[in-house]
Amino acid sequence: MRLPKEKFSLVISGTMTAQPLPFDPIARAATLWEEHVGPATVMGAVTSVMRVQQILQSAVDTALRPHGLTFARYEALVLLFFSRRGSLPMRVMGQRLQLHPTSVTNIVDRLEADGLVKRIAHPTDRRTTLVEITEAGRQRRAAATEAVTAVEFGLRGLTDRQTAALTDLLAKVRRACGDFA
């Protein structure tokens, strides 16, 4: 539960070099790709998504570390907080968070060990495990939310309009890939 050591860098993300490159490595790769391979539009977009995800993940995890959370665990906490009864079956959590069942098990294990959630029996289906957010979990969620919103989730450099446009474009991709109907 300690903040990471300071580095000699302006970079927010954890994956960093000492100094930012003087050129855009993705744009350069795209140029070379056009020369040697073919149209690079898709390649460039995919690489960009990968890289930005890495930046955001690192920024958010850094903001959450003092609160003993990762982004995945934070998302789980928020999901339970939003739920009507403050509890959900593991399986539903996996669907909403788009996670493998075993990842849900892992996440809930950690949250439960920290006393932020607890597993309770489902009233009618004995196969099902309900996960319920505790009072400590609610408080932790509030504090963690302040931390991540304070750093804008690591998303910088966009206007609100551009941010919304980004979300829309990505939603098209998610729908086309069958994330939702």
Next chain:
Amino acid sequence: MRLPKEKFSLVISGTMTAQPLPFDPIARAATLWEEHVGPATVMGAVTSVMRVQQILQSAVDTALRPHGLTFARYEALVLLFFSRRGSLPMRVMGQRLQLHPTSVTNIVDRLEADGLVKRIAHPTDRRTTLVEITEAGRQRRAAATEAVTAVEFGLRGLTDRQTAALTDLLAKVRRACGDFA
């Protein structure tokens, strides 16, 4: 080196539920966030990036698995292929690929074990290790490139214009976070 088992799903990505949800889980979360927390624009965009990265990573890795590559190793191979001499110092590879030095070590270890690259001594600096793509590596890159372009890197649902717009938006973020000057 075997293709993954078929699942009962239309979803391209590896992380999947049996059926797509009938609603957009990110849009729903954004609505709840607006109700309970505040403006959800940034939160929605960040979650979307995370999810799309997961989809793309899974699609690309699936396409590359028959070729014995992950996306990270494929990127390394492409980087060396593009380089003038067919070789680069480990450190430079880490800068271009935005990877931790130890991750570069890991990736090069795997590629070398498969005979796709080899470590050679730097002519003047004995600290530095050069990584050189082999003929087998060049052939593997060509085959792998066909595989990933055949599935469009998993990026579906966007026009070329929209794909370019996505790249531009993400470049703004990368620049703002100090990825490049």
Next chain:
DNA sequence: GTCCGATGGTAGGACGTCCTACTATTTCCC
């Protein structure tokens, strides 16, 4: 020349994800 800080790379360990199997329970269909 020599020393000391900076640089390049690797080893070992933590963490989080996924996958494959496995058990327990429920549901469906005859």
Next chain:
DNA sequence: GGGAAATAGTAGGACGTCCTACCATCGGAC
């Protein structure tokens, strides 16, 4: 009702990333 098939969750293992610590080498200050 009785049994096959589906469903919920977990255990154990592989993989890839990061971090800290470490060793070897280089380069500059004196």
